[in-house]
Structure formats: structure tokens, C-alpha cells
Amino acid sequence: MRIQEAMSVYDKLNILTDAAKYDVACTSSGVSRKNDGTGVGNCKLSGICHSFSADGRCISLLKILFTNECIYDCKYCINRRSNDVVRTAFTPDEICTLMMEFYRRNYIEGLFLSSGVLKSPDYTMELIYATLYKLRNEHNFQGYIHVKAIPGASQELISRVGFLTDRMSVNLELPTAESLKLLAPHKTRKNILSPMRLVQKRMAQNKQELVVYRNAPQFVPAGQSTQMIVGATPETDYQIMQVAESLYQKFELKRVFYSAFVHVNEDSSLPARTDDGPPLLREHRLYQADWLLRYYHFQADELLSEENPNFNVLFDPKCNWALKHLEEFPVEVNRADYKKLLRVPGIGYKSAGRIVRARQLGKLDFADLKKIGVVLKRALYFITCSGRMMYPTKLEEDYIMRNLLDAGEKLPQEVVNMGYRQLSLFDDVRFDTDKVMRVK
């Protein structure tokens, strides 16, 4: 395969966007930086999404691959070397012009640059470095940049790129080492985790440097993230959550992203193609649980267990936890501490904060809670205001479950469409036929 010389930027953009669209992380948050008055761009701590595509995912960064040429043969990837697709590559200058012109029209918040592996990991990483260097120094771009570290690239190169980018991520690809071996034979767990560790160490070191000298260059100031594919291999939700938890604790990641497996290739080691589409509900539940880990002081062990390794289809993980731990409820809104409030279904961390502050100035009632932002139709079974419940209710699992479902709790599309299979849990994991046999 050769790179076609005569291809226009329009065509290249189409091909390399199409190839990059399965990468999930499109966040632009985590770093706050003002413009110094001589260049273009700044960064907002909260992040800014600029548009939403037809699949409802946000478009905040110019998400492209540097090239879709690749020497690897990962089974799930559209750009694997054994696929016959049109190959092309940007030049650093093309990316810079495209970036700057899009950015000044407020189309995008920054650049998300990933790449197939061209020739060798080091060679590819060097091209990425060249692009970022031009963008930061020649075009004086001060906005957000997210770069994928190529597994196997040298430490030296990764540290150099780290000083030009805001966020770096290495894709974990699959939750376990065995799955990785099966589906991405050229990647190893060690190759993926070692750059992650390097970035973590370098960030810690950089913090020290910044204490000594405030203007020292910053290393990956928005932290690192990773992503894994869900539904291509037979891991349970419990395993996935444990992996995510250990990544947060041991590698201090900012985010773990989950990407529902989309069939793009035919391969015997991939799950059989079905009409169900990607496992979106499962992905959604994983994200909900991920939030519980990061903002709600939950542990993976509290949400799932060996005996109960997958999430409930009908209820979100927090609601499910509450239904299984009714001994902790009802919670008195006017007295309970912040952490207790966080565990109530229908109370988010923002509402919990507002409740804690507002109750110092006056007793709160259900009407006040509604205005504060509490979702009462879910919370009412679990809270009391000054000793009273909103309606007389029973604190029984079945009763609450029935009422929550009756109250027009919006059910996910997958559940509505399930029909006769209503009671099965996530049979899209794999080994579809096996499960059906066992149920019989």
C-alpha cells in the first residue's frame, strides 16, 4: 500500500476522521490556562463541547489520526494491516492549518491526535511530536491538545511530547491481558502500562518542579486517561470495574473511558455478529458506575460481586445498591452527613452540596428539595424531611422496585425491545448460544 500523493485535504480529513471516530475520549476539561496575549487559544477547566454529532456524542476536539497506515493487526480495528482500506497521512503543516482555521471559527476546542503505527512506534511518535511542536511554537497555539501515546515508543519521546500536550492517553484496549493477547497480538500489557507509569511518575516530578519554579513547563497538566472496549471479550462488568478502580488508584488516571464494541471487521476470534447493535446499555451502566467511583465514594466491591457480576438492566447502579441496602435508609435530609446524602438515589453531588449549605439557614422541606434539584420521584422512598416521608411508603425492596418502575422511570431502549427475553442479563457478552442452552 502506498500513500497517495494527490489526495486533497478534504478527502484526507474524511478518511482520517472516519478512522478515528471509534476513539472515545473527546473531553477538553482538566486544565485552566489564560492566553498570554500573543497567540491564539485558552483552556477552560470545565471543558467546552462545540457540537454534537448524530450519535449524540460531543464534538469538542478535532479528532483525527495522523495516519491510518498501521503495522499492527488488532482484530477489532478498522485500520488493521490486513484490511483493504484507502490509506493516507496528513503532513504536520496540514494539521496545523486545519487546526488553526477551525479553532478561530470556534468550531472546536483543540486537537485530538492519534495515529496508526507507521513504520515503528518511535517513527510515528516523532511525527506527532513534530506536529505539536509546530502548533505550539510556530502558530503559538495555547488551546487544548490531547495526544495518544503509541505503545512501544521510547521514554524520551513520550516525555518530550508530554510537555507540549495537555492530556496524554494510552489505550488499554481490552480489560485483561488474555483478551489483549487474543485480539491484539502485537500489543502487550507491559507495553501499554509502562508508558502509563512513566507519565504518572513524570507528572509527580513535574509537580515538584512547579513548586520550586512557578513558570517551569507543565507536563501533561490535564492528566492521563485510557479507554477499553466493552463487549468484544467475555469479561464481566465486575472485572471491568475492578480494572477501572485499580487504574484510578494505582495509576492516578483522570478518566477511564468505555467503548461499546462496534463490529467493523469479520474475524473468527470476535463475537458473532448479531442484530442487536453495540452493547450501549452496558456501556451506559459502566459509565454510571464509573461516576459512582469518582464522585460518590463508592467502591467497585459494593456495586458488584463474584456472585452478581453484571449490572442490573432495569435500575442504575446506585438505585440498585440502595435497593439491596435498605437498612441504611431512610436518610434524614436535615441531619445526614454529606456522604450519606450522596448515596441516596435521586440526589447528585451538586444537590447534596446545596442541601448541606441550605439547611444551615433553615429547615428544608420536599418542595425546597425539588427546587434544589433533587429528583423526588426516585428519592422519595429513601428520605425523610424533619422526620416525615413525602407519602406513606413501605421500606421494602419489592414495593419500591414496583413503584419506581410504575412511576414512568424511563427504561432504556434495549429493555423495552427485549420482549420475551426480559429476564436475561447481558447476553450480548459472547457465547450467545451457550447461555440460551443453559437457561433451557
Add this chain to the structure above:
Amino acid sequence: MKTVYVCSDSVTGIFSAVYDAWKAQKAEEKCGIVLQGFMEQQLFCDYVEVEETEAKTVAVERMIRKHMGLLAYHDIYQAALSADVEKGDAILGTMLAAKGLKDSTKIMEHLSHPKVEKVFELSRRVGNESHFFVEFIRFRELESGILYAPISPKCHVLTCIAPHFADRFPLENWMIHDKTHRSFAVHETRKKWVLVQEAYGEAKRQEYEEKFKKMSEKETEYEALFKSFCKTIAIKERENPVCQRGHLPLWYRPDMVEFS
């Protein structure tokens, strides 16, 4: 007898009305503020036209900042920009409620007070809308090289979004045109941005429209590139227009290139 202060729909108007009401030292139920054009005459009310001055506005601003703190000022200012008819009343009520608190800086936490809650809600609405516009504004390059962005917001968001772009593009000449409230935020290279309020008529509006249609050569090319980018980035198997509408409501779309 209740005294009702009548003012125009602007920060200056509302703050001047607050100034007059505050001076009169009346209890909360004895005074109110209504906006010109949205008056519903009631019995046993004294309607007083407010004389709107810069000095009154500055005095009220200083008072809020000093006694209620910056965060409360931020909320009150944003509430004054909202598109709600009762915003004046809510702001006055909040300030009077703050007077009754031991620590007035805690006023915005007093969400069980109806007026405070109203200001909180209005401020959040304006804050959200301006955040959306920071996201969804699309500049186009005019022949002259100026970046021009038309918007049709519900609230007066210009003063909330212009500082963001002034920081982001210090070297560009840009202009944001609020078509609903007929005002502009204009920024010249390396200078501070200014707010231009011009109550232009229909003829002038058409003239502007013609003027802002003339774009630079490169403009159509980049618009086409971005349109195709937005189309390609979507994953077909995951299509979900309801989710898209939830994040990006339809009424923002007419001024956005990728939906035109």
C-alpha cells in the same frame, strides 16, 4: 400602600430601581420592581418611574459586592440579564432578605427563601445559556478578515460570553451580533472589547444582513470541511437524534454552520 418602581429591561434600569427602593427603606411586601412594557396595574399601588443613572448603578453594585460578596453579585448580575419579567422583584427581594441575615454573604445558600431561589434559578438559566453560546457560536470570516458571529439568544448573554472570546482571540478582530436584543460585542486586535447597543430599524437590519453575507474566499472551503467532519465523526451503529437534541436543542441550530 405598596410602591412599585418602573424601570427599563437592563442592568442599569434594574439597579437604579433597587437604589430607589433601598433608599425608601420599605419592608419587602411594601415595594416591588416591574419592567416597562410588562406592567399589570394593580390596586393600592403607587407606580413610580425610576430615573436611571450610572451613579445609582455603580452604588448598588458596590453595595452588593461589599456586603453580599462577589459570588452573590455574580448571581444577581446574571439574574438581571435573564428574560424573566419578575427578575427585578426577585433581585430586590433577595437583597432585602440578605439584610435580615447575620452573615449576608451566605445569602445565595438560603434556597428555602422564594426570592433567593428565583434569583438562583434565573442566574443558573443565564449561566447555562451563555455557556451554550460559548460552545455553539460559529464565527465566519468576512471579506475584510473580521470574524463575525450572529446569535439569537433569549437572555442578554453578550456580556457573559465576550470576555471568554477576548481572552481566547486577543489578536483577532471579531464581532458577535445579538440579533434578538440588537447589540454587538466588538473586539479589535490587542484592545479591550466593547458593547455596542444600537436600536436599529428594519432598513438598517437588512443593510446589516447584506453586509455580513459577504464572506472571504477561504470561508466556504472551511465550512465544507467542518460539515463533512461532523458527518463523518458520527458512528452509524449508535445513531441517536434524541440524545443529540438533548445536548444541542434545535433553537440553537439555525446559526450553526454544520446544521445549515
